Amino acid sequence: MVKKLLSDNVSYNLIKNIASYPEKIIEAAKRYEPSIISRYIINLSSAFNKFYHECNVMNAEVELRESRLILVDLTQKIIKDTMGLLGIECPEEM
Known part of the structure; x- marks a missing residue:
């Protein structure tokens, strides 16, 4: 039997946001619109916030x-990279 991991809607929405990362960067570069990146960061952060509050990460099965x-790791790396593209340094912890 194959287990379906990350099959809930909240995880799926976060995965869709993560997957659109290259597309958003290319679009922002082609249009010379850094606001596309900032909107992407807001949407990704929103999706992650919902994921973090609805999906128990540390107490889930292995x-x-x-x-x-x-x-979690991918989201952190993408936010750090995209903020860097905008010239904004991310705090190490909050």
Whole structure:
């Protein structure tokens, strides 16, 4: 039997946001519109916030926890990269 990890709507929405990262950067560059990147950061942060509050990351079963931690890590890296593109330094912790 194959387990479906990250099959809930909240995780799926975050994955869709993460997957659109390259597309948004290319679009912003082609149109010379950095606001596309800032809107992307807001949307990604919103999706992550909902994910963080609705999906228990640390107390989930091992496979699910590892999958969710990958989403957390990817989100953090993308936010840091996109903020850097806008010339904004991210705090190390909050």
